[in-house]
Amino acid sequence: MRPLPRSRLQAQKATLPGTVPEGTRRRILEEALRLFASQGFHGTSIRDVAKKLELQPSALYAHFSSKEHILAELVQVGHEAHQEALRAALRDAGTEPAAQVRALVRAHTVMHAAHPQLAVVVNEEIHALPPELSAPAMALRDQSVALLTEVIRRGVEQGRFSPPHEAATGAAISAMGTRLPYWYEPSGALDLDTLANIHAELALRMLGAR
Amino acid sequence: MRPLPRSRLQAQKATLPGTVPEGTRRRILEEALRLFASQGFHGTSIRDVAKKLELQPSALYAHFSSKEHILAELVQVGHEAHQEALRAALRDAGTEPAAQVRALVRAHTVMHAAHPQLAVVVNEEIHALPPELSAPAMALRDQSVALLTEVIRRGVEQGRFSPPHEAATGAAISAMGTRLPYWYEPSGALDLDTLANIHAELALRMLGAR
DNA sequence: GTCTATATAGGGATAGAC
DNA sequence: GTCTATCCCTATATAGAC
Known part of the structure; x- marks a missing residue:
């Protein structure tokens, strides 16, 4: 339950969602993901990535035009x-708000627990990008936030939820997932499906679901 | 409610708790805090800090033996x-568990909202330190975590709390505060005292306090 | 698409004068 | 305690051969 110094999430293999095609380009992304999650974007050099892949630094530029583009x-x-x-x-x-919250929270939790390095890099290192490179992701983020706030708003309107404050409660619900990579260990006693159910239950408690 | 790219928390003045004495040493810490929070430790150079203070880089070494010691x-x-x-x-x-949780959560929230840059640097950049330099802080962290988990455990023992899972619920409660710097704006519509009460209420709901 | 070699810039830190 | 000057290293990225 404590983040380790200097070696933040130096985990096994850095898992990337399946949508990225195989090949050297994917190998670069996976290795960069591992290193960025462990040492941060600015703490990782192109040489570090190349060395791990047993390539020369210049070889990476056949696949990405800059280090920033890898992060992007x-x-x-x-x-x-x-x-x-x-x-x-x-x-x-x-269509039940409670069922929708449960589904959203479960998915959010599973994503963060299954891809902890990606979650950390996405959340902590996006700031290292110039606005042009981060804008598309920021737009997606806004949409994702809206998915939850919208469900909460509907639940309140229907009298099913009674949170003390809609925005703060939404943030608290999101935070459970966002912080997962810093303490949860998939190989530990608490299995992922159980954890996802716990988070859903906690979310519904916060919302005062009835 | 969205973290801005490239300029993470470039806020006004970086506030440091009052325990640090005035003088150049404090000015260095405050400026480094602002820059580390905004650009990260590795993204900030000794030259950046010196320039903001209108000092030559070498002058900093009269106060700190290395850049890492500033972060430490x-x-x-x-x-x-x-x-x-x-x-x-x-x-x-x-001695009431519910009152103790309320007090802990309120303090945790106020701290993170009042010193957002410090919270971010403490949580995100500690990994940039070698173990010798981070160990004292890590020990403090373990103790602080224990303050909450201990209160939760007592509340459960006394039949006052019924969380779905003690550790996961404790982590969820902590996460509310830890994530604050990424969305809460002190100058906005939600004042800090109200927010602290909201977080306390959410914590007690999660715990099933009665 | 990978290599060798290198251009060009910026990094942390120190020496020694004042 | 701050300055000027500098050492030495590492960084990103490119040129051009294969």
Whole structure:
């Protein structure tokens, strides 16, 4: 339950959602993901990435035009996979606000627990990008936030939810997932499906669902 | 409610808890805090800090033996102030678990909202330190975590709390505060005292307090 | 698409004068 | 305690051969 110093999430293999095609380009993304999550974007050099892949630094430039573009792609892929997971969850959740919250929270939690490095890089290193490169991901983020706030708003309107404050409660619900990479260990005693259910339950408690 | 790219928390003045004496050393810490929060530790150079202070880079070395030692002091000061705030809150909270949770959560929230840059640097940049330099702060962190988990455990023992899972609920409660710097704006419509009460209420809901 | 070699810039930190 | 000057290293990125 404590983040380790200097070696933040140096985990096993850095998993990338399946949408990225195989090949050297993917290998670069995976290795960069691992290193960015562990040492941060500015703490990782092109040489570090190249060395791990047993390539010369210049070889990376055949696949990405700059170090920033590698980060930008990771950030974009992460936001896309996250939003797709939320939308898929909503599609199967019916129309009850409580069921929709449960589905959104479960998907949010599973995403952050299954791809902890990607979650960390997306959330902490996006700031290292110039606005042009981060804008598409920021737009996706706004949409994803809206998915939850909209469900909360509808639940309140229907008299099903009674949170002490809609925005603050929404932020608290999101925060449970966002902080997961800093303490949750998938190989530990608490399995992911159980954790996802716990988070859904906590969200509904915060909302005063009835 | 969205973190801005490239300029993470470039806020006004970076506030440091009052325990640090005035003088050039403090000015260095404050400016480094602002820059580390905005650009990250690795994204900030000694030259950046010196330029903002209208000093030559070499002048900083009369006050700190390395760039890492500047970060280490910020991290230590942040952890000390946080823990002291939690302990002070507990001292005035009586013996009821619910009142103790309320006091801890309120203090945690106020600390993160009042010192957002320090919170971000403490949580995100501690990983940039070698273990020798981060160890004292990590020890404090473990103690602070224990303050909350201990209160939760007692509340459960006494039959006052019924969380779905003690550790996960404790993490969810902490996460509300930890994520504050990324969305809360002190100058906005939601004042800090109200927010602290909201977080306390959410914590007690999660715990099923009765 | 990968290599060798290198251009060009900026990094942390120190020496020694005042 | 701050300055000027500088050492030495590493960074990103490019040129051109294969």
